[in-house]
Amino acid sequence: MENTAAPIAPALDELVPSRYALKVGDVEVLVISDGVLPLPTQMLGHNVPAADRAEWFEEMYLPQDAFDWALNVMVVHSGDRTILIDAGLGMDPDLQLPRAGQLIRRLGAAGINLGEITDVVITHMHMDHVGGLLVEGVKEQLRPDLKIHVAAAEVEFWKSPDFSRTNMPQGFPDALRTTATHFWAEYSSYVHTFQDEQQIAPGVTAHRTGGHTPGHCVVRVASAGQALTFAGDAVFAVGFDQPNWHNGFEHDPEESARVRIALLKELAGTGEMLVATHLPFPSVGRVSLEGETFRWVPVFWDF
Template sequence: MSVVTNISHPTKAASDELVPSRYSLRVGDIEVLVISDGVFSLSASTLATNVEPADLSAWLTARLESVDEYKWPLNVVVVRSGDRTVLIDSGVGEEFPDAPRVGKLIARLDAAGIDPASITDVVITHLHVDHVGGLLSEGLRSRLRPNVPIHLAAAEVAFWTSPDFSQNTFGGFPDVLESAESRFVDMYRGQLRPFETEFEVAPGVVACCVGGHTRGHSVVHIASGGDRLTFLGDSVFENHFDHPDWHNAFDHDPEEAVRVRLALLRKLAASGESVLAAHLPFPSVGRVAVNGDVFRWIPTPWDY
């Protein structure tokens, strides 16, 4: 079974926030920092587009959550391995000005004492706005080192040259998704480093194209000294442990997303390794267990 250990990071800037916004751990010799970009609210119906509203409401009610509004956590990851500092995804940046509780990455990098100029590589799991929006913000972009390489799956770039929005609702946001992707590719075209199947970004840090949520969606495997952790991006949402067959409103190919999700959850349950994900409640560190025909999420106790 994989073991992760909590570590401390020195901070250069204090934060007056009343809730924690970062959580650090170690995977072997690799340092991992989970940073909350905040939370944003969407209609709860975006969680499942292929079930009866009453079934979704029952799931939410059983968790004492609103049946109308779902507050989506958004997690970004910074990994330090060898002489590389890797930013995985970038949050929403300034793309949702009417959502003041999200888009916090740059302030929280500062609070964690991480200079954006120290970032040697960026990995983008997929090109949705809540994963590339931070890089569209001048506040982050202007502080990155010039020509920092941005790694993503070639299939993801190819899909967005002519995106197909015919298979799902996209929560009413297809125009927002396409606009952010187009601006991102135009802005960073010369820095994109597409890979076909997988790419080792830093020692023990491997981006792997699995598809599903989007055609070129990637996960990131982190391994060192016998310890393992996987960042799932948007492959799994909170309701998918109980209902892995529920279609998320932002799955581009819902049936393929289910296939990929089940394969990942079975593999993670068998390995017992640690897991992070973009939209699980912060800090999203935990493990997956089999629970009959479905699964169970086991959060890792906070280690101080």
């Protein structure tokens, strides 16, 4: 008799990887995807003609109207500290972004208990970097001695934020204001501010860059002669080919370009690794400089 039965495969919640582990010297790093955020293509270069943007998107085999921005965060284990760098978007039903805001679930899938986190570094207070802390039930799971590190200039900026130089889709400025206000109301007692530089743990240091927002910072992880910089929103996918293109979320576009170029030159010189919030997951790579042209060199995945 013919056996027509077939083994039943376990259901898969996700068909793509959402975390990537690596070591920087003796420091353990985990890049986690918070999902993706669909946005208009003009957000990557609103200061240039539409034809120039269209050419770049065509060369990159990307759609012309809107595309998915990656949302990446990092977890760093250094000594007895477990550090979360940025907290993702959280869940904002008014913005209808169902494929974003996955961080809390994916931390659990990675075996990371929220109560283990000793420190959070917020690169800046845009909603896709603080929103995960505002998900219902999260605050109750965090440890009472949690330290949230934010540049003092960032805290000051969000008391009366200026959106006059940005170029965002409708609804985003109000959502950003509301989320920053909500974050401060919930977590101000946890916040530890710094001026220009703050060591978070052995080999883990936050550096204020400004530009994208006045208090925007990057986080450098260095150990045993190796290094990695989490660049937050200082670098976007188009920024290697066109570092002077203005991103719609930049509060000071010219300063953002200067910060971006300086950071890319530094990383090209040192050869250290780069991770950024909106580079395609897992966004781990290096920067090559040929003349005045930057090139992103993704790492080969290591299994």
